[in-house]
Amino acid sequence: MEPMMDAWAVTRPGAIATRPLTPVQRCVPEPRGHELLVEVLACAVCRTDLHLAEGDLAPHLPNAVPGHEVVGRVDALGPLANRFAPGDRVGVAWLASTCGACAYCLRGDENLCPNSTYTGWDRDGGFARYLTADERFVHPIPASLPDATAAPLLCAGVIGYRALKRAELPENGVLGIYGFGASAHLTAQVALARGATVHVMTRSRRARALALQLGCHSAAGAYDAPPEPLGAAILFAPAGELVLTALRALDRGGTLAVAGIHLSDIPALDYQRDLFQERTLRSVTANTRTDAREFLDVAAGHRLAVTVTPYPFGSADQALADLAADRVDGAAVLRP
Template identity: 30%
Template sequence: MRTVKAYAATKAKGEFEPFEFELGDIEPDEVDISVESCGICHSDLSMLDDEWGMAQYPLVPGHEVIGTVSAIGDHVTHLKVGDRVGLGWHAGYCMVCDQCMGGDHNLCASAQPTIAARHGGFADTVRAKAPSVVKIPDGLDPAEAGPLLCGGIAVFNPLVQFDVSPTANVAVIGIGGLGHLGLKFANAWGCHVTAFTSPSKQEEALAMGAHDTVNSRDPDAIKNASGRFDLVLSTVNVQMDWNAILATLKPRGRLQMPGAVNEPLGINVLPHMMFNQLSVGSSPVGAPVVIRRMLDFAARHNVTPVNEHFPMSKVNEAFEHLRSGKARYRIVLDRD
């Protein structure tokens, strides 16, 4: 038995307090990770507030985990004790469904979220099924890499899934925790990148990889971008005039929404969708093989999140900083 020291909330919107729990014997297909750092994702805040109705308390969030392997089960062959690894949104998959067998583990109906019905990475140790644990490649700073494991893969996965050309025109809506990584990845992919953002963030967007900007609060500016983009990545969780956004797409263009908008979109089929054969979709993070590819790509092209660091013992201050909207652009908790 291993005693884990963690930080947990005991109720929705509650504060985090020190919390201990016991891990049983490790299963043959499991890995224990000694946590070095863990990013805070907006999904952690949504779980803390039980916005999705799936939180269980005491809740130990944290699904952007960086650490070293401290124990492995007897059947684990691709990892060894001491390897530096990462763990993202999923801590396990069924490994036998059509989706898993086809390489789309992130679409597995039985996938196990790292922070739902199990304890996550705001702790000194986190346990996961071995297929969901990926090595951190050389050349990628592990102290900064955590947010790639959820925020990064959320915006990288569409580039792979939809075979986006390096000559494509890509727009990113919302330059925050997800959006700034969307700019960086699309730029490194070779695309011409446009940031839809407020005037106050336009200079930052250009510095992070955008080639030009559109004022997302100006309907005329959006209208002037008509027919420009092959792909629009929306990373916001608020309503916009989605029909106006669809009008910025080229024929056969796609509006992809890694940002979670909870309200109906109010999209009209006519005229833009039907006459230009447009698509609207969303996607959940990525399969382990795509996460590995993303980490290798990030190491090769020096794609790193813009992070603010807090000691893990200051987790309540870090969440208040996130809740206030002041984070620039991701928050990482360093184990202390």
């Protein structure tokens, strides 16, 4: 008889009030090829998990197990796996595989690979006791980072790091951050450590308090104007109308990077008011393995303050509901 495990699956995507996340029993998966069987030690809850549960992102896998910010322990190896050993602590992130042969992969832009797959979307993720992952897309976790601290770094941290690069913030420049959750509170710390002035705009009073506590220079409402023109901005909130707000806050030549995988519709742009004077609007699509390696080194070196709200594994549905209602400080993290 195959060993079984507890998991959570998106059985019927819909509004969070309809409880789209359901507790299930699954067979413990068997690692094949280059795969590792990983015992989950901590799994952070991402807004992308919420988008999958609510149907904002069309499901790629029926009854998918979400979760793509996983810190775990290697339990077993597939027949071709040789990069890690049983007992090693590893991180499993959003990017699960790429083809390695297309023009995007060959030029170093594997995050744009049209054949890429994703943890918790194309293959079952970390809202479970175990998962399998291709060792070529798994990351060693620095020993200085505890499980619950490291988990949010694997998506919230990495995507924020890539967004910061895409925003092309000038040295010692002024950065605006719209929305201040798991990703933003880490990105702000990286920017501050590099000498930036950081202004936060978010609807959550608790998030504004956290921003000031972390050293941001101001914190105001989501639609408020920052106290000075922004050299760059990052939009983390999935609200398309904030694109116009952020563009209008940019200084001449500034760049707005949109960091989410899902965004509500953007209202019509007024070219002269919103985009003229060489302002730039750009998206952020997933991340590369290089981004992840760079950011984990940055996180270990700077000792980022990772704000975590812990949840027992049996409360994954509550964690998603709290995330939807902006009741989570920093990152929600499931602890099996």
